[in-house]
Amino acid sequence: MPRYKAVISYDGTNYAGFQVQNNAHTIQAEIENTLRRINGGKSITIHPSGRTDSGVHAKGQVIHFDYPHERDGEKFRFALDTQTPADICFQSVEQVDDEFHARYLAKEKIYHYHVDLGQSPDPFKRLYSAHYRYQPDLEIMRQAAKYIEGEHDFSVFCATGSAVQDKTRTVHEVTIEKVSETELVFIFRGNGFLYKMVRMLVGTLLKIGNGQLPVDAIEKALLNQDKKMTGPTAHPEGLFLMNVSYK
Amino acid sequence: MPRYKAVISYDGTNYAGFQVQNNAHTIQAEIENTLRRINGGKSITIHPSGRTDSGVHAKGQVIHFDYPHERDGEKFRFALDTQTPADICFQSVEQVDDEFHARYLAKEKIYHYHVDLGQSPDPFKRLYSAHYRYQPDLEIMRQAAKYIEGEHDFSVFCATGSAVQDKTRTVHEVTIEKVSETELVFIFRGNGFLYKMVRMLVGTLLKIGNGQLPVDAIEKALLNQDKKMTGPTAHPEGLFLMNVSYK
Incomplete structure (x- = not known):
């Protein structure tokens, strides 16, 4: 067929x-x-x-x-x-080709996460970004994001309810762009992401950017599978699956 | 008070x-x-x-x-x-000041109208633009829009159901910008606009841009209050009231 x-x-x-x-x-x-x-x-x-x-x-x-x-x-x-x-x-x-498989043959995925930093939540962004009242420190978040890159066991950034056994993933790159005075975009490229992993990473990065977790929180969280070094799961409405590439 | x-x-x-x-x-x-x-x-x-x-x-x-x-x-x-x-x-x-009145003292209003020209309607623009399948001629629409500028009796571009008596308005400027490969914005600046006037003007401009009405259709429509020289009322979701300025 x-x-x-x-x-x-x-x-x-x-x-x-x-x-x-x-x-x-x-x-x-x-x-x-x-x-x-x-x-x-x-x-x-x-x-x-x-x-x-x-x-x-x-x-x-x-x-x-x-x-x-x-x-x-x-x-x-x-x-x-x-x-x-x-x-x-x-x-x-x-x-x-009938060998093609959308899941098994996926080589890389790109996710974007949008944050609205405006004084009040923008009605036109409310369904397509998460609103944060404070101004996170962009440079500190960029430093913190470096610890995500590479091959790691991301179990501590996987929500319960996942049936996946092997929680090792390789994140190729994390970048954070200020696209306007009031909008941030977090960009994740990797070979795969666990259940709610991107949203947990964004929640942790924002908490680091807000000074409530140290800049090396993600390194510690990954090394010791330490939940205390992670932030809350960011809201779903900011997240977009942008691209899937294949071998 | x-x-x-x-x-x-x-x-x-x-x-x-x-x-x-x-x-x-x-x-x-x-x-x-x-x-x-x-x-x-x-x-x-x-x-x-x-x-x-x-x-x-x-x-x-x-x-x-x-x-x-x-x-x-x-x-x-x-x-x-x-x-x-x-x-x-x-x-x-x-x-x-208690003399201020949002309606009576308004000096100029700016409306934007967004058109999605993509091959398929973009799910993320569907609530904030009107989708048109064809590619209207931008230069012809810009020529046609010049006939809107100035002081005119816009009765032919006023939907029934309006209680307004004097239908003379002054439109200061109409511009049409291609903001991306697949998005047009019509920008209207004027001292006031009648009921559904902007949407009727956009529907007429698109019909001119599509070659179904002559480039001077709006001049003729205004001169003779000729409904046959006008297009359909464009959908509401593309329209934004952007600014109101005061004396």
Whole structure:
């Protein structure tokens, strides 16, 4: 059966995350419902590069699925884009080798996390960034972020509820950019991220930037798996899965 | 009684417009409910520079109201900002002369209208721009927009349902900017705008840019009050009231 790869974006605001759950409104359920309609009522399962949580957004999520007909990529994209809700967008669809797997073959993922530092929360950013009242020290956060880079056992930055056994991941780069007077973006590039790992790292970096944890807190947290050296999990609405690349 | 002027922004997505209506969720009702709570249960009426329609946004709407106590501007702003919903923001509050009137003394208003020209509608712009599938001719629209500038009777660009008698307005400037590969912004500066006037002008400019109306359609529409020379009313979600200035 032909296998297809699709790059999709979605506004996660109105969804209980990516993965199908009983009675919940999810991205996967919307897309699978659309595929079933297009496929004459027969079910099709989609496989993402990884799940995203409730309220988390994507601008470059990748999925694959098997569909029993040969379809022109652009026509298939257009059909899926127009038949899914307005908060889900199909950017591209292409037929791929049937060895392709959106999760197992992912080489690198990029996440962005947006923080609104304005005096009052901006109504137009409230669904797409997390608001912080204080001004964190950018240079201190950049120093602290260096301890994240490299291969580490990130167990202390993995929320409970994960079934993953091996919690070693390699983070290629963490950068923090001030994109305007009132907006910060944290950029994470790595070979994979554990459940809520990016949000726990952002919460820890902000607490370091606010002087409530030492600059080497992340080094200590990783060395000793010390929860006391970590901050709270940052809110979901600031997080975007931007890109997934493949071998 | 002390009079206060406030600059507010709001995401109009979830509101049936600005003005109080029976059983409808409106910006005015939310703000007046908040003021009544702060004022020990006694009603306070707010007066905007002008109404905005259902789904229309504001980044610089101005209101005034009379409140029976002297309040420090920043403390009052903070109280109102935190007690109104997250999609309404109080940017500033200051006590003003009791001659001040948000509507009668407005000298100039600036509106922006955002158009998403992407291949598929961007999920993150869907609430804040109107999507157009075709690529309108920017230069032709800029020529056509020149006919809007100046003092004109804009009756043909006023939706029915307006109680306004004098439909003469002066538009100081119309500019059209391509802010990215896939986004246009129409910018209108004028001494006032009639009911749905900006959206009718944008709908007409896009139809001219698409070759379905001649470049001088707006001149003809204004000269002869000719409805056939106008386009459809553009969707509300692309429109932002950006600024109101006073004498």
